[in-house]
Amino acid sequence: MAPMRAFEEQENEILDAVARVLKSGMWVYANEGKAFEDEFAKYMGCDRTVAVSCGTDSLILSLMALGVGPGDEVITPAYSFFASASVIKHVGATPVFCDIDEKTFNIDPEAVKAAITPKTVGIIPVHLYGLPADMKSLREIADKNGLFLLEDACQAVGARINGKAVGTFGDLAGFSFYPTKNLSACGEGGCISGKNAEALEIASKIRLHGETKRYYHSLLGLNARLEEIQSAILRIKLKKLPEWTARRQEIAGMYTDAWADLPMRVPYVPDGFEHVFHLYVIKSRDRERLREYLNEKKIGNGVYYPVILPGLEIFRELGYNPGEFPVSEHCCREVLALPIFPQMTEGEIEAVIQAVYDFHGSKGL
Numbered sequence: 001m002a003p004m005r006a007f008e009e010q011e012n013e014i015l016d017a018v019a020r021v022l023k024s025g026m027w028v029y030a031n032e033g034k035a036f037e038d039e040f041a042k043y044m045g046c047d048r049t050v051a052v053s054c055g056t057d058s059l060i061l062s063l064m065a066l067g068v069g070p071g072d073e074v075i076t077p078a079y080s081f082f083a084s085a086s087v088i089k090h091v092g093a094t095p096v097f098c099d100i101d102e103k104t105f106n107i108d109p110e111a112v113k114a115a116i117t118p119k120t121v122g123i124i125p126v127h128l129y130g131l132p133a134d135m136k137s138l139r140e141i142a143d144k145n146g147l148f149l150l151e152d153a154c155q156a157v158g159a160r161i162n163g164k165a166v167g168t169f170g171d172l173a174g175f176s177f178y179p180t181k182n183l184s185a186c187g188e189g190g191c192i193s194g195k196n197a198e199a200l201e202i203a204s205k206i207r208l209h210g211e212t213k214r215y216y217h218s219l220l221g222l223n224a225r226l227e228e229i230q231s232a233i234l235r236i237k238l239k240k241l242p243e244w245t246a247r248r249q250e251i252a253g254m255y256t257d258a259w260a261d262l263p264m265r266v267p268y269v270p271d272g273f274e275h276v277f278h279l280y281v282i283k284s285r286d287r288e289r290l291r292e293y294l295n296e297k298k299i300g301n302g303v304y305y306p307v308i309l310p311g312l313e314i315f316r317e318l319g320y321n322p323g324e325f326p327v328s329e330h331c332c333r334e335v336l337a338l339p340i341f342p343q344m345t346e347g348e349i350e351a352v353i354q355a356v357y358d359f360h361g362s363k364g365l
């Protein structure tokens with residue numbers, strides 16, 4: 001529903017752009033892709049970005065460009081979307097999981113320090129739900145130990161710390177433009193940014209089979225280009241992103257004000273941090289009953305995430321045991337995402353606020 005409403009808001013402009021691209025005969029990464037990269041870099045306040053096929057590929061290409069491979073360990077949170085860890089396995093390295101901070105849902109720098117071994121080469125902080133991770137502490141840890149930082153900014157386009165955009169802190173950073181994301185394609189899409197210009201250049205080559213000139217390949221790469229139709233659509237949507245982000249923040253503010261006194265935890269935003277509310281996630285001890293109640297009232301909701309990453313079958317070989325990541329495990333039992341997207345009507349926002357109130361037996365609006 002949310003992606004469709006965003007499309008409808010710019011329907012004519014998007015359809016015109018799609019027709020323009022189709023008629024140009026240039027359908028895979030070309031002028032639209034390059035223009036999008038420049039415009040996205042300008043939006044973030046950095047020199048360069050590299051458009052790719054999806055967020056997962058943005059992280060895989062980044063790890064490849066940073067030279068990560070078998071024998072290397074990369075630290076990542078125990079609580080995130082699967083791709084924050086699977087990409088490490090994809091390049092033949094070993095994910096090392098860390099618990100998260102219970103207020104921010106982001107990787108706990110103290111846990112990161114404890115997880116470093118002689119094999120550790122880097123850290124993947126995830127800006128979960130749209131709130132930046134503690135990049136200052138993580139940068140200190142990374143520099144002290146000679147590690148790279150690869151930001152998983154897939155949920156956090158536009159989020160900032162003291163005015164500085166996520167995607168500009170790490171050696172490299174990956175973004176996703178999946179249809180439900182704050183900046184979304186009408187299909188798959190992703191992008192890489194970061195401070196390490198050399199690695200960015202390598203990533204741009206890996207995106208097209210490591211080609212230096214046509215049919216001459218200097219690196220082992222992939223085919224991970226962004227399509228021109230998606231680039232053209234992203235350029236149109238990028239213009240709206242500041243307005244849409246402000247609206248998400250406004251809706252989040254309404255929820256938080258209305259529910260501050262209810263027996264559930266509303267999102268915490270540290271001073272100087274700008275949360276872009278890709279998801280508005282509360283924590284409730286009564287989560288299952290709240291879910292049932294919201295389902296009855298036809299209010300959308302979702303559990304991101306019901307299981308910690310080290311608990312997944314695919315990572316069983318790493319030998320983690322239940323109880324090793326208590327904060328993450330606790331979050332799996334209590335988190336609930338409530339509807340948030342810029343095109344929500346006042347009536348829809350009020351219905352969400354009222355339903356959560358009514359569930360708690362409070363007096364309502």
Ligand SMILES: Cc1ncc(COP(=O)(O)O)c(C=O)c1O
Nearest residue numbers: 054055056081083084154176178
């Ligand atoms: C935290 C995180 N990392 C990585 C990804 C992967 O992005 P994509 O679906 O575009 O491949 C996602 C997508 O949901 C995500 O939420």
